[in-house]
Amino acid sequence: MSPRTPAFRPLEGQHIMLTGATGFVGQAILEKLLADYPTTRVTLLIRPKGSLTGQARLKSLLRKPVFSKWRERVGQDEVDRAAVERITVVESTMGDVASLPSDLDVLIHSASTVSFDPPIDEAFKTNVGGAVGLYEALLRTGSDPHVVHVSTAYVGGIRKGTTVEASLKHTVDWRAEMAAALAARTEVEAASRRPETLRKLIAEARTVSGKVGPQAVAAAAEEGRIAWVTARLVDYGRVRAQSLGWADVYALTKSMSERVAEELWFGNGHRLSVVRPAIIESALRHPYPGWIDGFKVADPLIIAYGRGLLPEFPGLPDSVLDIIPVDIVVNATLAVAANPAPRDEPKYFHLSSGGRNPLTFRDIYENVLTYFRANPIPDDQRGHIRAPLWAFPGARAIARSLKFGERTNKYAQRALLRLPSSSVTRNWQRQVSSRQTDLELLRAYSDLYQNYTQTEIIYDDSKTAELNDTLPEAQLEKFGFDATDIDWDHYLQQVHFPAITTLMRTFSSRPRAKVQKEKPLPHTENAAAFFDLEGTVLATNIIEQYLWVRLASLDRSKWPRELTNLFSSLPRYIAADRRDRGEFLRTFLRRYEGVDEAALRSLIHDSIGDVLLQRIRPEAVRQIRKHREAGHRTILVTGAVDVFTEPFASLFDEVVASSMHAKDGIWTGYLSKPPLVDEARAAWLRLYAEREGIDLAKSYAYGDSHADRAWLELVGHPQAVNPDAALYQHATVKHWRIHQWNDQARSRLNTIDELVRGDMASITHAPAHTGADGAPSPTLTAALAAPTDLAAEPATDSPKETHA
Numbered sequence: 001m002s003p004r005t006p007a008f009r010p011l012e013g014q015h016i017m018l019t020g021a022t023g024f025v026g027q028a029i030l031e032k033l034l035a036d037y038p039t040t041r042v043t044l045l046i047r048p049k050g051s052l053t054g055q056a057r058l059k060s061l062l063r064k065p066v067f068s069k070w071r072e073r074v075g076q077d078e079v080d081r082a083a084v085e086r087i088t089v090v091e092s093t094m095g096d097v098a099s100l101p102s103d104l105d106v107l108i109h110s111a112s113t114v115s116f117d118p119p120i121d122e123a124f125k126t127n128v129g130g131a132v133g134l135y136e137a138l139l140r141t142g143s144d145p146h147v148v149h150v151s152t153a154y155v156g157g158i159r160k161g162t163t164v165e166a167s168l169k170h171t172v173d174w175r176a177e178m179a180a181a182l183a184a185r186t187e188v189e190a191a192s193r194r195p196e197t198l199r200k201l202i203a204e205a206r207t208v209s210g211k212v213g214p215q216a217v218a219a220a221a222e223e224g225r226i227a228w229v230t231a232r233l234v235d236y237g238r239v240r241a242q243s244l245g246w247a248d249v250y251a252l253t254k255s256m257s258e259r260v261a262e263e264l265w266f267g268n269g270h271r272l273s274v275v276r277p278a279i280i281e282s283a284l285r286h287p288y289p290g291w292i293d294g295f296k297v298a299d300p301l302i303i304a305y306g307r308g309l310l311p312e313f314p315g316l317p318d319s320v321l322d323i324i325p326v327d328i329v330v331n332a333t334l335a336v337a338a339n340p341a342p343r344d345e346p347k348y349f350h351l352s353s354g355g356r357n358p359l360t361f362r363d364i365y366e367n368v369l370t371y372f373r374a375n376p377i378p379d380d381q382r383g384h385i386r387a388p389l390w391a392f393p394g395a396r397a398i399a400r401s402l403k404f405g406e407r408t409n410k411y412a413q414r415a416l417l418r419l420p421s422s423s424v425t426r427n428w429q430r431q432v433s434s435r436q437t438d439l440e441l442l443r444a445y446s447d448l449y450q451n452y453t454q455t456e457i458i459y460d461d462s463k464t465a466e467l468n469d470t471l472p473e474a475q476l477e478k479f480g481f482d483a484t485d486i487d488w489d490h491y492l493q494q495v496h497f498p499a500i501t502t503l504m505r506t507f508s509s510r511p512r513a514k515v516q517k518e519k520p521l522p523h524t525e526n527a528a529a530f531f532d533l534e535g536t537v538l539a540t541n542i543i544e545q546y547l548w549v550r551l552a553s554l555d556r557s558k559w560p561r562e563l564t565n566l567f568s569s570l571p572r573y574i575a576a577d578r579r580d581r582g583e584f585l586r587t588f589l590r591r592y593e594g595v596d597e598a599a600l601r602s603l604i605h606d607s608i609g610d611v612l613l614q615r616i617r618p619e620a621v622r623q624i625r626k627h628r629e630a631g632h633r634t635i636l637v638t639g640a641v642d643v644f645t646e647p648f649a650s651l652f653d654e655v656v657a658s659s660m661h662a663k664d665g666i667w668t669g670y671l672s673k674p675p676l677v678d679e680a681r682a683a684w685l686r687l688y689a690e691r692e693g694i695d696l697a698k699s700y701a702y703g704d705s706h707a708d709r710a711w712l713e714l715v716g717h718p719q720a721v722n723p724d725a726a727l728y729q730h731a732t733v734k735h736w737r738i739h740q741w742n743d744q745a746r747s748r749l750n751t752i753d754e755l756v757r758g759d760m761a762s763i764t765h766a767p768a769h770t771g772a773d774g775a776p777s778p779t780l781t782a783a784l785a786a787p788t789d790l791a792a793e794p795a796t797d798s799p800k801e802t803h804a
Contacts, residue, residue, distance in 0.1 A: 010037065011338050017043040017104050017145070019134065020111030022057060024293045025150065025280060027066045028330045029108060031287055034082055035070040036478065037334075043088045043101055045111070045134075054091035058083065069287045097137035104145035106337045109134060112150075112257070116250045116297075119233030120240065124181035127253035128174060128260060135264040146271045146340035147261065148333060153278040153322065153352050153459045155255035157245040160456040162355070165276075165348040165463045167262065172244055174256035181237075188232045192225045201225050210579055211707040211726070213679030266346050273341045277329045278322035278352040278459060282499045284491060286327040286478075290499030298323060298364075299500045306372040306501065308385040317362035317392045319456055322354040324483065325491070332481035335467055349467070352459040353483040365390055367492040375501070409435050423740060433729070521630040527698040529627035530685065530711070531652070533638035533645065535704035536721045537620040538612065543573070545644055546591060548608050549600065581677040581707040585639050586670075589660065592641075593669030597662055601643050609647035616648060619741040620702075620721075624651050627700065633692075637684070637711075639675035656684070682711040702739075706730065 016033065020026035021044045033040050046054035062071075062083060071079050092098040113126040131149075138145070156163040157170075191197060198221070205220035237249030246252040258274055266272040281299070282292035295303070298321065304310045332351045341347035353359060369387050376384035412432045461483065468482050476482075534541045547566070551559055577584035604612075627634050635654045636645060642657040649655045661672045676684050689696050697716040701708075706726035712718035720731040721739045731738050 011040050011106065011334065012037060013039045014105040015041045015043065015101065015103055016106045016108065016337070017045065017101065019045045019107075019109050020150075021046060022061055023110065023112075023114065024296065025277070025326060025329060025333075026110045027061065027064065027293060028283070028287075028291075028326050029110065029333060030061075031066045031070060032327075032330050032334060034067070034086070035073075035287070041086055041088070043090060043104070045090050045092055045097070048091055054089040058087065058089050064293070066287055066291055066293065097133045100137050100141050102141040102143045104138075104141075104143055106148065107138065107145045108148045108150065108333065108337060109261075110150040110333075112254065113250065116248050117234050117238060118249065119185070119230055120181045120237030120249055121185045121233060123237055123249045123253045124178045124256075127250075128178050128256045131257040131260040132264065135260065139264065139268060144270055146273065146337065147265050148337045149258065149261040149272065149274045150333065151258050151274050151276045152251065152254050153276045153350055154247060154251040155258060155276060156457065156459070157251065157255070158242070158247050159245070162458045162460050163350075164460045165350050167346065167348065168255055168258060170245075170255070172256070172259075174259045177240075177252075177256060181240075184233060184236050185229075188229050188236070191232070192229050197228070198225070201228065208726075209709075211577075211581055211678065211705070212709045213682070213707075215679055216710055262346060269343060271340045271343055272346040273336045274346060274348045275329075275333050275336055276348065276350050276352075276459070278324050278350070278354065280326050280329055281323050282325060282496045283327040284325035284486060284495065286330075289495045290502075291326070292499050292503065295500065295503065299503075302368055302497065302500060303504050305368050306377050306385065306387060308388060311388045312390055312392070316456070317360065317365070319361050320354040320358045320458060321361050321364050322352050322459060323359060324351055324353050325486070328481045328483065328486075331479050332464060332467070335471070335479065335481065339467065339470075347463070349464045350459040350461040351464060351481070352461050353486060354458050355461050356465065357484045357486055357488070358458075359488050362392075363488065364492070367489065368497070371493055371497045375497075377501070377504075405435075406439050409439055433732075521626050521632070523630050524632065524695075524698045526693055526695040527631075527700070528633040528635055528689075528692075528694045529624070529700040530635050530637055530702070530715070531620070531624065532703040532705075532708055532721075533636060533640050533657075536702050537617060537624075537636070537648075538615050539617055540612070540615040542585070542588060542640055542644075543570075545608075545612070545640075546588070548611055549603065550591075552603065552608070581639065581705070582675050582680070585658070585675045585677065589641070589671060590669040592660060592667050595660075595667040597643070597660070597665050597667060601646070604643055604646060612644065612647045617741045619739065621651065623702070628653075632700070633694070635688075637676055637681055639677040639681075678707045679710045681708075682714055685711050685714055703727070712736070 011033070018026060018029060018033075021030050030042065030044070033042055044054075044058065046057050048054055049057060052060070061067075062079060067079075074082075088101075090098055090100065109131065111126075111130060113123055115123075118126075135147075138147075153163075155168060201221045201224040202217065205217045205224055209216040209220040234249075237252075241247065241249045241252035244252060246255065261272055261274065279297045281296055282290050292299075301310065329351050332349065336347070336349055369389070372385075372387035376386065379385045409432060412428075412435075465482065468480060471479055531537050543566070547563075550562055554562060573584060573588055576587045624634050633654070634652045635656065636649075636652045637656045638645065639658050642655070642659050645655050645657045656676060658675045659672045660667045661670045662668065674680060685696070685701075688694065689699075696714050699715040700717040700719060701712045701715040702719045702721050703709075703712050703723075704721045704727065705724050709727060709730055712720070718731075718734075718736045719739060720727055720736050721741055723731055723738060728738065730736075
């Protein structure tokens, strides 16, 4: 160990430029300069973000927790003075750097992407292109600052053994790799527009959004194409990095960035030092123990373990998880900055712990097990989550288990989308969605971290230790960076784990969804409430309505034949409904061919209307009344035939329904115009709002089916009522209000069972429509006799739609 010397050269009075000041390490460096180097001047390269200028971002930055101890110690007046007199903001982006000061003593370049797995072009633009722009701008100033280039220990690539603090030995041409990376987007974008790719995307979009309408399918297909491009570019980066010997595109581009610094800065006769931190985590001591700004590399693994989401992990128990507290990184970086490298040779420093104070994967597992057994994370369902025991079975066994879990959960999701909507199926759906999130998390961790957790690499930090030894004894506590000072059990149990679990509780402190209290609706001018009918206001559907009408017109001896015919056609109707609601309506309503409209209206008025009224959901009636009391216009909009809406038309200010084409008062089985469903209803809603002066942003809409999504999205207050699986999923993601309105009337299955058993008293009691023997009158029977042969395909050439 080198003898201690007074060679420590603080940065007092110097002009330091810092990039990446809004990042984790950049914040900590800026805080240290402001708190412990009172005569330094700092220039920050800050990118404007949205409407925020660089200066506004600085003001916001100085209010963050990392500066809290400094603010308390010096007072707000000193903070304001420092912001004006000691800090200068240069607004710029890394790819387009503005003019830089010409009197810099030190440049600390810490800006980079924060993702391990970004698309390959984005990674190269930020990490490599950013360095090129910065060093070219610095060369234009004609100045000679000492550059401290902040890299990462993982630039060494995937290897075994000890890696020394020296320039990387590889022959990869960063210019060629960057050109190829930037060209990859053009190539992938072109591939995404090829017919074979688009056909698959359209098919997938139609499966998910077909019921919503053709524009929804197109939008979903385009979203899928963009996601495909991103995923493809991420894969380009991952695979290209691994083909060259790096774990991921982050490590690859950071290594290329080092080459840029060596060629453009050191190669032009300037001083260059490169610091390579390992996995940077919460502060050991400064600015206070446990300070951290968001979850870092190892933290998602720790939290996932505590939540019981990692039953195993593909790590080697004896491999080193090289963690280094952020304040040690800051102190080492500033010590390097204060001791410039010679002009004839760059200096390299590993800021790591694995060489002299190793923390193995087994060590951290035992620590997290101990911590979460003593401090379990609460679980609303079971009290507390029990931390799992790991046996380290190996990556292949875990990969097989993960693949099996993904496959079974995918099948469960598909099955749930086909089941009828109920509180039970929605609860199953929540469980499956939660499981899907967990599996995606496991997959991301497995893909991203296994190269790091399975490596057998040790980062030699001899030069860093020698530099620490040059610090005067009196400066060690404040400025020291000796990794052997870390007591891992104390740091993990008392400092780091409490910090990240506190952060987790902060992020998840929003109250869980509860049964929302009904509040009075606001009295809003120009607002409307739009209601769907079947499944929303009525606990029934058009098939059940047809049964009531049809069976009321037949002798009971003919009921079995009619029911058999209807039930045998259900698969065709279900398939049509899954594809398109309009197609289903057109297909099913063909059964009304030959119906006498006047006779049907009379039947509905005298008897079936009462049955329909019994099927109205009480909650729907209350909600309609609330809207009317609030001064909102209430509109029923349905694809159902208008004659079935007459019994409850008085509930609404306006009813908009379909109508059947008739010839001489007899229905032809065709609609008179296209039905108002999915995107057709959305188009009608826009026109109606414009014509009537309705403010859709203040309006409400109630629907139960995924087909309703197109028009529900138009209003400011969409409401999902007993939603089907697909709408429930969408409403949950969009945070829409979800209602569970109970069916006051009997279930549909019970009703059909009663029909089969002949319990038709409530429907066929009307004497005007029965003969002397109590059977339906011949006239009514003839009027309502619909064809039972359903082999004919439904017509699709409806008249052009017009809206009143």
